[in-house]
Amino acid sequence: MPVIKVSKLVKSYGPTRALDGIDLEVDSGQVYGFIGPNGAGKSTTIRILLGLLRQDSGAVTLLGGDPWRDAVELHKRLAYVPSDVTLWPNLSGGEVIDLLARLRGSLNGQRRSELLDLFNLDPSKKCRTYSKGNRQKVILISALVSDVELLILDEPTSGLDPLMEEAFQHCVMKARAEGKTVFLSSHILAEVEKLCDRISIIKEGRIVEQGTLSELRYMRSTAISAECSGNIEGLRAIPGVHQLQIEGRRLNLTVDNAQLGPVLQYLAGSGITALQSAPPTLEELFMRYYSNQ
Amino acid sequence: MRANDYQATVRLLRLNLRQNRVFLACWAFIPGLLVMATAFTTIAMFPTRESLLGILPTLQDPMVVGIHGKVLDISVAGYTAWRTKVLCSLLAAIFSFVMVIRRTRRDEEEGRRELLGGVRVGRQAPLAAALLAALLVNIVMAGLILLGMLAAGLGFTGSLAHAASILACACFFTAAGAVLAQIFTSARTANVLSTILLVLLMAPHIGWNVKGSMGGVMYLSPLEWPFLIRAFAGERFEVLSIAVLMIGLLAFLALKLSARREYGAGFIPERTGRAEARSGFKSAWALSWRMQKGSFWFWLIFLALIGFMLGSVSQTLANISSTAPSLAGFVERLGGTDRAFMSLMIYEIALLIGIYPILALQQARSEESYLRADTLLALPVSRLRYYLSHLLFAFAGTAAIMATMGLTLGVGAAVATGDSGEFTRLLTETMVKIPAVWVVAGIASLLFGLIPRGMTGISFLVLGIFILLEFFYEQGAVSQALFSLSPFAQVYPTHPITALPVIGLLSASSLLVFLGGLAYQRRDVIS
Numbered sequence: 001m002p003v004i005k006v007s008k009l010v011k012s013y014g015p016t017r018a019l020d021g022i023d024l025e026v027d028s029g030q031v032y033g034f035i036g037p038n039g040a041g042k043s044t045t046i047r048i049l050l051g052l053l054r055q056d057s058g059a060v061t062l063l064g065g066d067p068w069r070d071a072v073e074l075h076k077r078l079a080y081v082p083s084d085v086t087l088w089p090n091l092s093g094g095e096v097i098d099l100l101a102r103l104r105g106s107l108n109g110q111r112r113s114e115l116l117d118l119f120n121l122d123p124s125k126k127c128r129t130y131s132k133g134n135r136q137k138v139i140l141i142s143a144l145v146s147d148v149e150l151l152i153l154d155e156p157t158s159g160l161d162p163l164m165e166e167a168f169q170h171c172v173m174k175a176r177a178e179g180k181t182v183f184l185s186s187h188i189l190a191e192v193e194k195l196c197d198r199i200s201i202i203k204e205g206r207i208v209e210q211g212t213l214s215e216l217r218y219m220r221s222t223a224i225s226a227e228c229s230g231n232i233e234g235l236r237a238i239p240g241v242h243q244l245q246i247e248g249r250r251l252n253l254t255v256d257n258a259q260l261g262p263v264l265q266y267l268a269g270s271g272i273t274a275l276q277s278a279p280p281t282l283e284e285l286f287m288r289y290y291s292n293q
Numbered sequence: 294m295r296a297n298d299y300q301a302t303v304r305l306l307r308l309n310l311r312q313n314r315v316f317l318a319c320w321a322f323i324p325g326l327l328v329m330a331t332a333f334t335t336i337a338m339f340p341t342r343e344s345l346l347g348i349l350p351t352l353q354d355p356m357v358v359g360i361h362g363k364v365l366d367i368s369v370a371g372y373t374a375w376r377t378k379v380l381c382s383l384l385a386a387i388f389s390f391v392m393v394i395r396r397t398r399r400d401e402e403e404g405r406r407e408l409l410g411g412v413r414v415g416r417q418a419p420l421a422a423a424l425l426a427a428l429l430v431n432i433v434m435a436g437l438i439l440l441g442m443l444a445a446g447l448g449f450t451g452s453l454a455h456a457a458s459i460l461a462c463a464c465f466f467t468a469a470g471a472v473l474a475q476i477f478t479s480a481r482t483a484n485v486l487s488t489i490l491l492v493l494l495m496a497p498h499i500g501w502n503v504k505g506s507m508g509g510v511m512y513l514s515p516l517e518w519p520f521l522i523r524a525f526a527g528e529r530f531e532v533l534s535i536a537v538l539m540i541g542l543l544a545f546l547a548l549k550l551s552a553r554r555e556y557g558a559g560f561i562p563e564r565t566g567r568a569e570a571r572s573g574f575k576s577a578w579a580l581s582w583r584m585q586k587g588s589f590w591f592w593l594i595f596l597a598l599i600g601f602m603l604g605s606v607s608q609t610l611a612n613i614s615s616t617a618p619s620l621a622g623f624v625e626r627l628g629g630t631d632r633a634f635m636s637l638m639i640y641e642i643a644l645l646i647g648i649y650p651i652l653a654l655q656q657a658r659s660e661e662s663y664l665r666a667d668t669l670l671a672l673p674v675s676r677l678r679y680y681l682s683h684l685l686f687a688f689a690g691t692a693a694i695m696a697t698m699g700l701t702l703g704v705g706a707a708v709a710t711g712d713s714g715e716f717t718r719l720l721t722e723t724m725v726k727i728p729a730v731w732v733v734a735g736i737a738s739l740l741f742g743l744i745p746r747g748m749t750g751i752s753f754l755v756l757g758i759f760i761l762l763e764f765f766y767e768q769g770a771v772s773q774a775l776f777s778l779s780p781f782a783q784v785y786p787t788h789p790i791t792a793l794p795v796i797g798l799l800s801a802s803s804l805l806v807f808l809g810g811l812a813y814q815r816r817d818v819i820s
Binding site: 047050051052053054071072073075076078080082084086087088090091092093094095097098099100102103104105123124125126128129139152 | 479481566576667673674818
């Protein structure tokens with residue numbers, strides 16, 4: 001049974017449609033990447049999953065329950081890291097960690113001190129004096145310190161230095177090894193590429209791409225760079241060719257794998273002298289969705 | 294000191310004047326309006342010099358002198374200056390330090406100052422601009438006080454002296470607030486210490502009033518300047534030279550300290566907190582207590598003190614109102630002058646306490662707008678529990694504050710008059726106002742559920758309408774039926790205390806709270 005199941009989810013704020021029919025399915029034990037640029041609807045989706053917002057239409061199931069109706073029961077089984085971390089200015093970091101974990105119902109003292117070491121955080125400072133990165137650490141530790149089935153993380157590493165990002169990735173891998181499910185919203189694509197089993201790309205309130213990383217990459221396209229002695233302008237006419245750049249005899253393109261045959265035939269007929277091909281990186285895929293379509 | 298340390302000061306000054314405009318308007322207008330209203334009511338109440346002389350024994354009562362000081366000149370002008378000097382000085386002082394701390398240390402804490410540090414802005418410019426902005430608003434305020442007094446036909450020289458002394462007091466607290474903002478790294482600490490400074494100056498103020506001395510160290514306290522300047526009683530403008538000197542020194546000190554410290558640093562560092570929470574710190578209620586307790590204790594202690602002071606002087610104050618012939622019929626209905634005065638005071642204070650539940654619920658609202666409610670509600674904390682954890686302050690907190698005030702008022706009056714019956718009467722009269730304030734709490738709760746973004750504004754508007762309804766009802770401009778729309782009308786002093794209106798108010802506030810909770814559970818959590 002999926003941990004998160006969302007179908008035809010719609011949410012509007014006045015005249016703007018923030019979510020326009022989202023479908024998602026996250027299975028137990030998966031690390032699920034949810035990527036998209038600012039304002040695409042990532043946080044809105046997550047806030048509906050948490051029962052903070054109510055959808056206009058569509059169905060949402062979280063851990064077998066209704067996130068709006070069963071919020072309190074479900075929240076015992078999950079931990080959430082918000083993207084915009086604001087803490088209570090007059091509490092110390094340690095107090096926030098303890099309060100949130102106790103409210104969730106499980107505070108593991110040993111794990112608490114391990115995490116404080118791992119993230120190198122001084123818990124005795126007042127929250128108003130923490131930097132952005134340290135506030136992020138407080139909330140991350142408060143989420144990781146509890147033993148829960150599901151972690152919902154909304155851009156958890158914005159503001160962390162590379163060392164701390166490494167520590168975070170270590171924690172996510174550990175969570176997966178323990179059989180936990182992680183829902184990770186991010187626009188740090190290298191992180192998603194490294195951690196996630198499945199990925200959804202959201203754009204303007206719609207899911208434009210969904211699947212395992214290999215499905216996304218290999219099903220869809222191949223990046224080709226080549227040198228030809230003949231005329232290569234005809235490539236523009238072949239369907240399925242994207243991001244074609246021609247500089248003299250050199251060319252770069254990505255092509256849908258279904259059209260790989262016609263492209264290679266054309267190149268063979270144009271006096272090809274050099275060829276490189278590779279699956280595109282997640283970044284290229286992402287750019288393709290967002291640049292001009 | 295180099296000129297480019299002050300680069301862009303004028304631009305920042307304009308920026309400062311564009312922010313918090315409602316706050317700035319209140320600051321500029323309220324003291325002037327207070328003075329003008331006092332002048333006009335004094336003219337109405339004491340049309341002749343004889344009528345003023347008639348209350349001379351009251352004005353010379355040691356208790357009255359203790360609070361307001363000696364009346365230096367028995368005239369409408371002298372009386373007006375005497376009545377308004379302390380209140381206006383206090384108001385202007387509070388506005389001043391709140392503003393200057395907000396534009397210096399708070400901007401620094403919240404990172405806005407950092408943006409300015411990265412552009413062509415001199416390192417001293419933000420502090421200089423904050424000081425100048427406060428000075429400018431204070432000058433406008435003093436100008437309006439002067440205009441108000443002239444409009445009431447009071448003499449120019451005396452009015453000028455009165456306005457200038459209040460201006461000087463306000464500027465002192467501007468500069469003092471600026472110094473504290475340099476020393477401490479938290480705006481909250483700087484504000485608390487400025488308030489403590491004000492309270493510390495109030496204590497000898499009462500002592501000096503009673504002794505009536507006019508010399509020595511008294512000149513160093515800004516709260517004494519409006520007295521020492523002797524408006525309408527042979528003005529002594531030379532007092533202002535001491536004021537200018539002290540203000541100048543403080544402003545210089547603030548600028549010196551600011552030049553010597555780094556961005557974000559102070560001279561007394563923030564205390565660290567607990568590395569681990571206390572074992573009892575584990576509920577939504579414990580969190581709301583941490584967020585609300587400062588304001589709660591402030592209101593409780595402040596009103597307890599007010600209650601005690603008012604109780605102790607109840608007899609003397611009652612004599613003042615007895616001399617107003619125009620109020621005679623009104624007083625008659627209230628059952629005698631002493632009763633009338635205290636009943637009205639309790640009623641007015643209850644209206645002002647109506648502010649507290651609005652502020653308490655605003656905390657619940659600002660947790661949402663700062664997105665901290667997201668973090669909390671993503672835990673196994675229900676909407677209902679979150680709502681109740683703050684509602685508790687709006688209701689139980691209000692009740693505790695009013696009950697404490699009723700107690701100190703009763704004790705004060707019983708001790709002063711030696712009549713223990715006063716204790717029961719005043720306590721009951723205060724307690725019976727609680728349900729009316731709860732209706733204000735109920736309205737704020739409903740708005741929290743229904744129109745969260747407009748909650749604070751609309752709540753204050755409604756409370757303001759209740760206050761105006763009372764004002765115009767007493768003027769005879771508003772009918773009984775219209776006045777009855779205000780919950781406070783149900784517990785108006787002329788009404789006998791009966792169960793029915795109290796039950797009515799209790800049901801109304803319960804209904805409002807219930808509907809507010811219902812609406813909150815159905816709405817989105819919005820920032």
